[in-house]
Amino acid sequence: MSTHQFRGNELIIARNPKPDSRLPYIVCLPVPGRGPVVLATSATWPGPKDLFCLELDGWPETAEEVQRVPVQACWQAGQAVHLVVRRRQRRRSIFVWTRVRGRPVVFWRTQKTMQAARPGLKVPQARGLDGVLAIAVDVRERYPWRFSRLPARCTVRELPVGDYALVLGDSVHAAIERKTPENLAASAVDGTLAFTLSELSRLPRACVVVEGRFSDLLKASSYVSTSWLLNVVAALQANYPNVPWLFAETRALAEELAFRWLAACRKAALNPEAPLYEPPPAQGRLRLAAREGTAAAQAHGNKGEASGSMEPGGPPGAGDASPPRVLDRTARLNEALRLADAGHVWTSREYAAHFGVGIETARQDLARLVHAGAMRVEGAGRHRRYVRS
Incomplete structure (x- = not known):
């Protein structure tokens, strides 16, 4: 043409x-x-x-x-x-x-x-969401969901964002912020929710799961008017459209919805080209x-x-930024071993600078690897080095 x-x-x-x-x-x-x-x-x-x-x-x-x-x-x-x-x-x-x-x-x-x-056949991505799912739970989460009736393997991690997350290769690919109606109303009014939504919006996928109905949210705050709270909620949702708010009537329903949402995110992350x-x-x-x-x-x-070719595209709304990494102790030890496998030799100061932790934390991490037999110590004092066993 x-x-x-x-x-x-x-x-x-x-x-x-x-x-x-x-x-x-x-x-x-x-x-x-x-x-x-x-x-x-x-x-x-x-x-x-x-x-x-x-x-x-x-x-x-x-x-x-x-x-x-x-x-x-x-x-x-x-x-x-x-x-x-x-x-x-x-x-x-x-x-x-x-x-x-x-x-x-x-x-x-x-x-x-x-x-x-x-x-x-209408939405085949809804199939296959009942398998075993690894869920990272933030260490600061109080009274967390246990997913006891669901095939979930929960591990406590220090998440950079969200309360529950899908972590693939130490990177957060999807996160859930859990809220009760009372907590959601308070954080929306005092401004802390805006910071949370801003962090969540940088992820490939994120949402807020509320343990209650929308009407419970309006009843939760007695010191501001309903119209003002609605204004705040509407403004937050308009400013962060890629972070949906999911309301579930009970804690059990919210827990199951969160599990299936994370399972759907895992399926989408592992097979992004599937329509x-x-x-x-x-x-x-x-x-x-x-x-x-x-x-x-x-x-x-x-x-x-017939060319039949179709270049793969990312999911709608996915940004170009890389997913944030989990840098808790588990992630630090895994990365330290990966680099050691490639020939890197660690010192306590270099470890602390690389991971942004204190020198004492670096020493404790390296001591764990030595105690586990994954690394060995060479030299002493200022010349102490940690190499792969």
């Missing part, structure tokens, strides 16, 4: 110049950061079922344009492209890149086609669509046209 044809803010639909193709239409998506994405498909918009699409290498020069629809928003999230067009009906859709029988395919979906799917609305493996009507698409690709007569 030439530059004057593509303006970057329109969905372009044209007729496929190959009359014998089973995919009679060509669509062009203006994906930011990727340029135009060209797909062959069987209709101009999904009807009662998903449309199979075949990604092409470029825009056919002889394609007859059918319509141009102004695009309100188009963005990539993982292996999917979301599209919102400017019109009253048939506005929202999503293009999902996946594989069927080892072949890269694309499905064009809408809210209507997704509602027709079984609930387990939220991923089609299931080809079965039923999707298997039929895949068969039709394969036949259509063969009818196209050019196997090289």
Whole structure:
């Protein structure tokens, strides 16, 4: 497609110049950061079922344009492209890149086609959240959740932010700030909650879980008016939109919600390219669509046209900043051993400077490693060194 044809803010639909193709239409998506994405498909918009699409290498020069629809928003999230067009009906859709029988395919979906799917197929990321989960609990947390009825392995850590966290490789990838209605109201009014939300907002994923209903929050503070408290709550939520507040009526419900939220974060962190609305493996009507698409690709007569490529994208709202690291004793000892494995030789002063701790804490940490047999001492006094055993 030439530059004057593509303006970057329109969905372009044209007729496929190959009359014998089973995919009679060509669509062009203006994906930011990727340029135009060209797909062959069987209709101009999904009807009662998903449309199979075949990604092409470029825009056919002889394609007859059918319509141009102004695009309100188009963005990539993982292996999917979301599209919102400017019109009253048939506005929202999503293009999902996946594989069927080892072949890269694309499905064009809408809210209507997704509602027709079984609930387990609408949000597959909701599956598999019941396995054993390692949860880091902040050492300063009083009367913590025990997760006794859930498959959780809790370890007490000195977290840099939050009360409960998903820690992967000594980095905090998701954190929960636990609040009661009374504590939430007090911290919101005195300003400390704003500092907490500011720290949480720097994480890839974070939320506030409240052990109570929203109405309990309004009843919790007797020395400020309800309208003023609502103003403060609204302002905090508006300023930190990527830190949701989750209200659970009881402590037990809040505990279970926190477990499942952290499990979902772990799944998203370990598989960031998986789209939220991923089609299931080809079965039923999707298997039929895949068969039709394969036949259509063969009818196209050019196997090289289907690129099926989709550059992975991060989850919406994820920033570029690295997750904060946990630097409690466990994390310090793990990193000290990793560096020692690489040949690094420690001294007490160097250890203290590297981890930002006092000299006495550095000596205690290194003594633990020596006592465990992981390191040995060489020299004495000012020449004392700690090397890997």
